Amino acid sequence: MGRLSVDLCGITLDNPVIPASGTFGYGYEFAEIYDINVLGTFSFKGTTKDPRFGNPTPRIAECNAGMINAVGLQNPGVEKVISEELPKLKKCFNKKVMANVSGFAVEDYAYTCEKLDKEEQVGWLEVNVSCPNVHGGGMSFGTNPDAAAEVTAAVKKVTTKPVIIKLSPNVTDIVSIAKACEDAGADGISLINTLLGMRIDLKTKKPVIANKMGGFSGSAIFPVAVRMVYQVANAVNIPVVGMGGVSNAEDVIELMLAGATAVEVGAANLIDPCVCRDIINDLPSVMDKYGINNLSEIIGGAK
Amino acid sequence: MKQSIFKIIENTQLTSTVFKMKLSGDVSEITSPGQFVNIKLEGLYLRRPISVCDCENGVLTLIYKVVGKGTEQMAKMTAGEELDVLTGLGNGYNTALSGDKPVLLGGGVGVPPLYMLAKKLIAEGKKVSVVLGFNTKDEIFCEEDFKALGADVSVATADGSYGVKGFVTDALKDIDYTYFYTCGPEPMLKALYKVTATSGQFSFEERMGCGFGACMGCSCKTITGYKRICKDGPVLEKEEILWED
Ligand SMILES: Cc1cc2nc3c(=O)[nH]c(=O)nc-3n(C[C@H](O)[C@H](O)[C@H](O)COP(=O)(O)OP(=O)(O)OC[C@H]3O[C@@H](n4cnc5c(N)ncnc54)[C@H](O)[C@@H]3O)c2cc1C
Ligand SMILES: Cc1cc2nc3c(=O)[nH]c(=O)nc-3n(C[C@H](O)[C@H](O)[C@H](O)COP(=O)(O)O)c2cc1C
Ligand code: FES
Secondary structure (H helix, E strand, C coil), X not given: CCCCCEEECCEEECCCEEECCCCCCCCHHHHCCCCXXXXXXXXXXXXCCCCECCCCCCXXXXXXXXXXXXXXXXXXXXXXXXXXXXXXXXCCCCCCEEEEECCCCHHHHHHHHHHHXXXXXXXXXXXXXXXXXXXXXXXXXXXXXXXXXXXXHHHHHHCCCCEEEECCCCCCCHHHHHHHHHHCCCCEEEECCCEEEECEECCCCEECCCCCEEEEECHHHHHHHHHHHHHHHCCXXXXXXXECCCCCHHHHXXXXXXXXXXEEECCHHHHCCCHHHHHHHHHHHHHHHCCCCCXXXXXXXXX | CEEEEEEEEEEEECCCCEEEEEEECCCCCCCCCCCEEEEECCCCCCCEEXXXXXXXXXXEEEEEECCCHHHHHHHHCCCXXXXXXXXXXXXXXXHHHCCCCEEEEEEHHHCHHHHHHHHHHHHCCCCCEEEXXXXXXXXXXXXXXXXXXXXXXXXXXXXXXXXXXXXXXXXXXXXXXXXXXXXXXXXXXXHHHHHCCCCEEEECCCCCCCCCCCCCCCEEEECCEEEECCCCCCEEEHHHECCCC
């Protein structure tokens, strides 16, 4: 194992850097500009049972040090992901990919996960119980410990792959939800998804985003991510994948000190398409600077 | 797509709000007119998309209107300063479909991408007409540049202070054309969709997250399925457009 490698639910990652779902498509836009095999892995676009167009545009608003998106889980549906996206991905990515799954009913999650379970390219199932974009959708599962546990149990029944439940930060008690997922059999927790946000255009005096509200992400949310990763990592005995506002190697180390085993990078990919490659390249010298020999040693080091 | 650093060669004011910036850098990914670049600016989270106005001998020309923080910042920049630019974005116009007498219709800051298009069509031996639409005489730019290329140029102003009084649709009435290309505000695109007698290509704008196809921020519905304006567009053919609302 190299200095950067970590173990995520029994699968070794060459490094802990993982582009986050929704900000990396199915990989190949990025494969045009760098060899994406340098990544630990990546989490592909949130996939649902049926194809979805998502929300009307505008779907994007700018914020200080961040952005709001209300894409609304646009994706071609699990069948097409398996028949079209995964074969294309195979040509540019030879590692296990993280499959991000969303749903609007417990059965939807189980259906999609059962299909993806059969794909050998898929290493982990990252189950998004937290997307704030869809009315009456993902949000409700992630805000209630029982509902989150129900999804976890249903997914665990249909797969032997590690199941990572991705939590919403838009809750009052993140720890109780994380624990409920652990009790229901989750193999890992990832967090945080976007914070519910909104912008209003002073010229038109209307919301910038057609859906009015959307998910706030980017560097501005980093301190919230550190806090929530810390709380959850100290409360559960399964690995935590941290994310939220990560944009450089220092941020990766900080989230790992807070308790993250691996770290996802979201919105930063949209602005600097090579950011994940650059972070991986920068990690060794930043580790040297802070006297860190191996990244796996620092997980949860901040007590 | 390519991410690289460009150096500003000049940044000149064309009208009270419109500027022309010339930059030098790696333009190898810019392959057709109608593509755009995405520019990173100090203190702003998202990049700003601007159409390629011209690209020749390693020099990239952009024409932009100051409308907010990002374009204000660009207007203040001077020769020698550097910008982080993503190039080679979008599909661009397809000149193969133009026939021998294409007409190019631009409104306001929709005019710039048509310059490189006109240049290419003329180099291909086609007889190019250009119709430029502005609100008023003071806002006109690029008229002489299109003339210098050898295009047949007409200008329409909404207030009648120069050229034809009215919109590009009014100036189009007197032109004989085999195909059209357009870029401009959506009401103009919609009007052209209705009055044009031939097939053609439209360039669209949408709020963008990434500009290179990764975020699904800019999707639209078309007759041929969902498309990302930034990657499968910004240019769509008339036959595939579905107007929403
Ligand atoms: C493909 C494409 C090509 C373009 N080409 C040109 C061009 O050649 N010349 C030119 O002057 N303008 C062009 N625009 C519009 C230009 O991108 C916006 O005017 C610019 O982003 C405004 O930034 P700002 O910071 O000055 O304004 P602000 O209003 O402060 O911008 C705030 C946010 O809104 C976005 N935004 C604002 N207006 C628009 C718009 N009309 N379209 C998309 N996003 C917008 C910005 O990118 C930013 O994220 C183009 C837009 C697109 C999508
Ligand atoms: C444009 C966009 C689309 C996203 N789509 C998804 C998605 O489909 N599924 C999901 O679990 N998270 C999605 N997210 C959330 C991110 O994966 C990540 O949790 C969040 O943005 C916080 O990280 P960041 O601040 O680094 O962006 C999306 C985020 C953005 C910006
Ligand atoms: S702006 Fe991201 S996909 Fe078009």
